[in-house]
Amino acid sequence: MGAKQGVAHIFIAVENSTVNAGQEISCIAHLLLNEKIKFASLDITFTGRERLRFQGDGIKTGKYNFIQFKNSLLQPGQKEIQAGSYSFPFIIEIPKNVPGTFKANMKRFEAKIQYKVKVELRSNKELIGKSKSEIIVEQTFDQNRYSVLTNHAGTIVCCDCCRKGVCELVAHIDKNAYLPQENAKLWVSVNNGNSRRALSGIGVMFWRVIRLISHDNEVGVFKKCIFNTNVNVNVASGEKLLTGKEIQIDIPIYSKEIELDQCVTTVGKIVQCRYFIEITTDFGRCMSRIVDFEVPLIVVPKFIPPEMPSAPEDWHPVEMPMARFSSYESETS
Missing domain, CATH: 2.60.40.640 (Immunoglobulin-like)
Structure with missing residues (x-):
């Protein structure tokens, strides 16, 4: 008192x-x-x-x-x-x-x-x-901690400008809002049926982006990778990994170097912070274009x-x- x-x-x-x-x-x-x-x-x-x-x-x-x-x-x-x-x-x-x-x-x-x-x-x-x-x-947010489905179809192009077909990915997480110290479960299904190249690997990066706007309207953007991993999948040309065969990846919502308990998702007028999972694909050498897309994720506060x-x-x-x-x-x- x-x-x-x-x-x-x-x-x-x-x-x-x-x-x-x-x-x-x-x-x-x-x-x-x-x-x-x-x-x-x-x-x-x-x-x-x-x-x-x-x-x-x-x-x-x-x-x-x-x-x-x-x-x-x-x-x-x-x-x-x-x-x-x-x-x-x-x-x-x-x-x-x-x-x-x-x-x-x-x-x-x-x-x-x-x-x-x-x-x-x-x-x-x-x-x-x-x-x-x-x-x-x-x-x-429009959330209630529900699952999010994200679809993406990308055209695969070789370095000699020859099209090698289309690979379609569908990704979702078990809920879109997490507390710090939780693990997000990411599922990725692959439709490589219309592709003439094998999908050898998938890369996953968990990003935090903070956007700040000063009183004189200068914008500062600070991007940090919280977690990243690469998974060997070896999906052959013409093969499909759909329902029941999805690739599952655990993503930790924490970092030894970064305090996330108070650095959570927010959208203010001059202070904004968002998190997302970036998914990239590896079709081997000589590929000038890869399929990559983002899955949004919300981090909510955990305070004592x-x-x-x-x-x-x-x-x-x-x-x-x-x-x-x-x-x-x-x-x-």
């Missing part, structure tokens, strides 16, 4: 510190006063903010506030708070179309999308005590909730009325 000269102690307890965009967060502001506060104000502030910094043509920075909401927890006309202990429950509605929480701190760039709820107690505009807590927001401090032994607060606030009106255009 934050305090000034022992007059007041404030702590925000967040019931659901990780929520989806479009949902509600339930909080309680616990207040312990050792003396009466006159000309009091007890305000909550809910903010959503994007920040970035990267090396471009010089050092580039950017900031965008998409939520800046403030309201009072006191009853209309209330100007005093008697000494004692109080609990102020409140609910904040989060807009649907907001980006997900994100944090990346690399050598070449820094970026974050952060949500915070803060409570401040003032007496005659002088700050007496405050408390704040971070809220983890998961961006809503903060520890709550223990309440005092004599903590028997007065329960105040529930307050409900909508942060929709505070969205910045």
Whole structure:
């Protein structure tokens, strides 16, 4: 609990510190006063903010506030708070179309999308005590962690410009949204029936691409391979590996070198991060064109909730009325 000269102690307890965009967060502001506060104000502030910094043509920075909401927890006309202990429950509605929480701190760039709820107690505009807590927001996509099917047909061309037919690939993963530390299962079926070349191998690369836009509209793109592997398949000309014969590849959603717990999929205005699986094919030498395509994949946040401090032994607060606030009106255009 934050305090000034022992007059007041404030702590925000967040019931659901990780929520989806479009949902509600339930909080309680616990207040312990050792003396009466006159000309009091007890305000909550809910903010959503994007920040970035990267090396471009010089050092580039950017900031965008998409939520800046403030309201009072006191009853209309209330100007005093008697000494004692109080609990102020409140609910904040989060807009649907907001980006997900994100944090990346690399050598070449820094970026974050952060949500915070803060409570401040003032007496005659002088700050007496405050408390704040971070809220983890998961961006809503058209997902629900379902399987994704991706089809691709490519024409095979030899170095002497002779067409060698068409190879068709169909790829899907068991779900399109994963937590860090999970494994994605990729299935690839091959229709080499119209090809006159054997498919010798398939390459798989798991990519992360971060796109940052500075305040002067300079764009920084940072692409990183998280995982890669090559699989020998030896699919002969005219052969088909379809349902029941697919090639299965496990892709780890983690890296010893890269922290993914907070570096998740998000689409903000100036901070964007996406993940995808790139599939390439190997038809041997003298091939001037290969079949390659992408399978999108979503990484969702995995956060450990903060520890709550223990309440005092004599903590028997007065329960105040529930307050409900909508942060929709505070969205910045």
